[in-house]
Amino acid sequence: MTTTETTATGKAVEVLRIDGLTLDLPAEHGAHRILHGIDLALRPGRIHGLAGESGSGKTMTGLAVLGLLPDGARTGGRIRLDGTDLLTLPPRQLGALRGRAVSMVFQDPSTSLHPMLSIGHQLTDHLRHHRKLDRKAARARAVELLGQVRIPNPAAALRSYPHQFSGGMRQRIAIAIALACDPQVLIADEPTTALDVTVQAGVLRLLRRLCDELGLAVLLITHDLGVMSALADSVSVMRRGRVVETGPRGQVLTAPRHEYTRTLLDALPGRNTP
C-alpha cells in the first residue's frame, strides 16, 4: 500500500517509526476498526505532513503516539521511539516520555489552554515535574521559551491568563508549552485551523524555524493542503484509516500517484497558484 520514502536526506536517523499500527475502538456491537495498519517515519529537523479528510484517522494516529487514545481502545503494530515500543510501554514509563520526548500541540488554543491557570503555571508545571527544576529555574526557562516563540514582554505574560491573549498568541504559547522539555518529536494537530488566516502564516513560519533550529521531528496533521505545501518536507495521505500515498512533498502534491490524492488536490481552490 505504501511506497518507500526516497527523500534526499534518506540517511537521516528515524526518531519515530510507526509500523502497521492498527486501532480498534469499542462500538455498540463489538469493536470498530479505525486504523488499518499505518506506517510512518519521522526524522529530526523534518516536517512530515499527514493529510486526509476528517474521520480518516489522522488525529487518532497522533493520539496513539502519546498513548492518549479513548478508553477501551485496542492497538496493534508498533510505535518505536528510538527503538522503544511505546504501545507496550507500562503507563508510568509512557507518562515519563509524554511532554518530555514527545509532545503535542492541539487544534484550538482557546480550549487547549486552561482558562483559569496562569500562563506561568501552565508553562512550568511539567518542567518542574519532568526536569525537577525549582521555581526560579523553571521561570527562567519559561521566559526563554516565550522569547523563542516571539511573545513580547515574557515576564508579564507569565502572570497573565489565556483570555488576555489573541488566538495566534495563544497558539504560540501552546507551542512554547509543548517545547518546554526539549522533546524530540512534536505532533501538531491542525495547529492553524482555528486561527485567523492573517496569523496562520506567522505560526507556520514559527513551526518551521523551531523545527530547523531545534532539530525537531514534526508530525503535522492537517486537512489543509495549502498549509501542507507551505510547510511539509514529506507527506502521507490518509483515507479511511489507511495511508494511501507517501512521498516527498513535491512528488505527492504535484505528481500524485494515487487517485484519492488527485481528488483532494482538485478540490483545492486555485491550486495552480499555491
Added chain:
Amino acid sequence: MSPRWAPSRRVSGGGRLLARHPLARFLLRRTAVAVLLAFGVTLVTFVLTNVVPGDPAAANLGQRAIGDPAVVDQFRKQHGLDQPLPAQYVTYLGHLFQGDLGESQQTHQPVLTDLATAVPATLELAGAAIAVSLVIGVALGVVAALRRDRLTDQLLRVVSLLGVSVPTFWLALLAFYVFFYQLGVAPGSGRLAPGMAPPPYVTGLHTIDAALAGQWPVFWSAAGHLVLPALVLTAYTVGLLTRFTRSAVLDVLGQDYVRAARAKGLPGRTVLLQYVLRAALVPVVTIAGLAFGALLSGTVLVESIFAWPGLGAYAYRSATTLDLPAVMGVGLVVGIVYLTVNLAVDVLYGVIDPRVRVQ
C-alpha cells in the same frame, strides 16, 4: 500582531493599588453592591411584616385586655404602631443603626440579645453541616465521575438520590430515636450536657468558645451534641453536591485542556487536582451557596426536634405569637446571611476564575 494584554492603565494616587489588583477591585465592587442590597432587605422585611394579616396588639394583650380600647391604644402608642408606615420605617432604621432591634414581646429581652445566642447556635449547626457536606459531597462526586457507569457510580447515584429525597424531619426523628433512645450513643437534645455552663461568650459558637477558653470537657460536649443534628442536615446537601460535582467533573474531563495536560505528561493526581477540580469547582460553588440556603430552612425542623436553641426555633416561636420585632429581626438576619453567602460565592468565582474579575 500587538498583544491584547498588559494595558498598564495609568491611575492616579490611591487608586493605584486597586488598578493593579483586579481581584481587589472586584471585591470592593461586589461588597458595595451587597451593602446596597442590605438596605433593600430592611425595607422588604419591614413592609412584609406590616402587610401580613394579624394584629400584634390582639396577639400580645390577651383576651380580656382586647376588650378595653384604652389598653389597646396605649399599647399601640407605646410601640409606635399609631404612626404612619413610612414614619415607622424611618424610626425602625434609626433604631437599627443604634443596634436597637426592639424588644421581643415574648422573652421581654432586646431582640439583639436573643439573636446573639440564637444566630451563633444556628450558624454552628449549619456551618458544620455545610463544611462536612462539601468535603464528602465533592469527594463522592469526583469518585462517581472517575468511575462513571461502573458499580461505584451506580451505588453513589442511589445514595445521593436517597439523600435528596428523604424528608429532613423524618430523618431527624429516626436518627434521634435510633442513636439516642435505642443505642444511646448520641447525647440528648440541646447544645450541651444538662447542667453544663456555656463557655465565655466570644463568637457564640460553643465549640470555638470552649476551645478558646481551654474548657475541653465543654468542647467535647458541644461537639458531641453537634454531630447528630449536623449529620441529619448533611444528608440533603451531600446528595445534591455529589450529583452536581459528578456532572461538573465529567464535563471538565472532556475538555481539551485536560487532554493537553495529560499530553504534557503530568501525573494523574496533578491533572485531577489542578486542572480538573479547579474548573469543576465553579458550578459546585454555586450549588453550595444554594445548599447553604436550603440548610438554613432545614434547621427549623431539625432545631425543633433536637431542641436546639437556634434561629429556626426562635423564628417559629416569634411568628406563631406575632412577635413583630422578633420576626423582623429574624428576617433581617436571614436576609443578611443570604447576602453574605451570595457575596462569598461571587468572591469565590473571582478567586477561581480570572475571567470573572474583568467584567
